[in-house]
């Protein structure tokens with residue numbers, strides 16, 4: 001194995017050119033084998049094997065800084081920097097992250113996970129280099145999907161003032177997770193289409209040559225300019241006009257060609273964008289044919305590309321998908337907005353049925369929210385389906401554009417709570433805190449799949465900003481018989497007893513149900529309340545709970561700071577009730593990657609830990 005000769009960064013420089021392509025093949029085989037068992041971002045990684053190798057051949061790590069946008073495509077980089085053995089625990093608790101991590105290697109210059117940050121971070125590195133008198137190179141690698149995000153443009157705007165070298169590699173595979181969208185994607189497509197370029201060039205030359213005397217002179221003059229007649233067709237002119245040198249497009253699977261262009265890019269004393277064309281999923285035909293399915297893949301059979309485990313139960317996004325189709329049918333004012341996540345959020349079916357009422361705005365959560373505010377102001381009923389952690393981006397838009405104007409925007413907040421193997425950047429553990437503190441916002445969480453459907457109906461019929469948070473994965477189908485109509489600000493009493501009351505939010509109702517069973521088994525009386533609303537808080541319920549029990553236990557899959565438990569505690573304290581409140585939630589810290597059950601245990605929010613805590617902390621017995 002050539003790959004075995006790579007033990008650390010820069011070892012690739014000892015591999016002869018004849019072995020580059022065989023090494024690329026070995027890397028692909030390694031990635032397919034490992035990701036087929038661990039799961040992970042296969043298609044994006046297969047697409048950048050040669051690109052990563054070429055960068056490692058040209059640049060000097062860790063002195064030079066490579067910044068991977070999103071970071072989901074950094075597996076080859078990890079392999080080339082001595083982390084091959086860590087792939088056995090890729091994305092597993094305590095193992096290697098699926099994203100770049102400064103804590104993992106000095107060759108990881110910047111932690112990523114969310115999109116469109118790489119040019120800003122790279123520019124920061126460049127400015128620091130100039131101030132500190134360092135000599136390193138800075139290279140930001142951004143995908144065509146990530147280039148739909150507003151931050152990338154803010155950074156490019158800023159980069160245009162540069163007087164020193166900063167290399168931006170545009171990894172253009174003509175795909176986001178799903179089909180890429182928007183004007184920039186169209187612009188890149190035009191550049192990408194060699195035929196269009198060649199055809200246009202020939203066309204322009206032909207037209208000009210028909211102009212007597214001057215035509216030939218213009219052609220001659222244009223050919224003499226820096227990028228020749230190609231400028232007329234504007235490949236890269238958008239960047240060139242911003243004082244950012246454009247190089248390319250170049251075949252992203254041709255290592256010598258890439259090396260040549262990177263060496264050219266090094267000579268430019270300003271920001272330079274190298275446009276690299278790659279194929280998402282390259283080398284594994286199921287991934288080439290279905291790049292979206294293999295973007296973030298669950299474990300799969302290599303021969304067929306089919307998932308190793310068949311899913312038997314619907315997940316919450318499936319339920320959302322079904323309900324949205326029904327609403328689309330029922331109410332022509334219902335429209336759907338996604339920021340580049342039609343598959344993950346389950347909006348794809350709505351898109352197919354109501355294409356004119358479906359809006360994929362690209363990786364642009366801030367814009368998605370203000371766009372939805374505009375739709376609502378004009379009388380439509382926008383449903384913004386977005387992952388909890390990505391909604392963090394749009395905080396001011398929620399406040400400034402939606403809530404101050406009290407507009408009826410419905411937020412379907414998917415992946416709320418622990419998401420698992422994506423880790424810190426993707427855990428949806430802050431939304432209760434940041435949404436429930438915004439005046440005018442109503443925030444709900446369903447206990448099971450039927451309640452998600454009921455809550456969505458309630459939200460569509462509501463008037464004002466409203467968010468429903470629900471977790472990643474299988475939708476709970478227990479507690480089916482509890483289906484009282486949703487009323488604004490009213491919780492649902494599931495079991496009404498005495499002594500202890502568990503008040504749980506959304507996904508924690510299922511856990512609380514089991515905790516209650518265990519407490520009852522050892523002789524305690526225990527009530528169970530499904531909070532339903534985080535905001536507004538059901539104060540009447542809390543008052544009654546405090547009066548009729550010795551202990552209130554709140555449960556939520558969110559950080560404790562600013563969470564539901566704090567609200568309940570504050571209310572109980574404000575009413576001067578002596579009832580003790582224990583808040584179960586996530587400590588105020590970032591949660592690493594790993595299986596959700598393991599993470600819950602580690603965080604003390606799994607059933608046995610909660611039961612034990614209630615017994616030891618409050619009841620003062622070690623019986624359990």
Ligand SMILES: Cc1ncc(C[n+]2csc(CCOP(=O)(O)OP(=O)(O)O)c2C)c(N)n1
Pocket residue numbers: 044070072073113114115142143144145146147173175176177280295339340341363365390393
């Ligand atoms: C702020 C934010 N929104 C959404 C996502 C989800 N997401 C991860 S990768 C991706 C597509 C990125 O496309 P591109 O940059 O072209 O990389 P490719 O997957 O094609 O390699 C999206 C939408 C994210 N990581 N961050």
Ligand SMILES: CC(=O)[C@@H](O)[C@H](O)COP(=O)(O)O
Pocket residue numbers: 070072113177295296344415419422472
């Ligand atoms: C890198 C990224 O942000 C996405 O690909 C994310 O990993 C998708 O997560 P889900 O698997 O929960 O859809």
Ligand SMILES: [Mg+2]
Pocket residue numbers: 143144145146171172173174175176
């Ligand atoms: Mg792409």
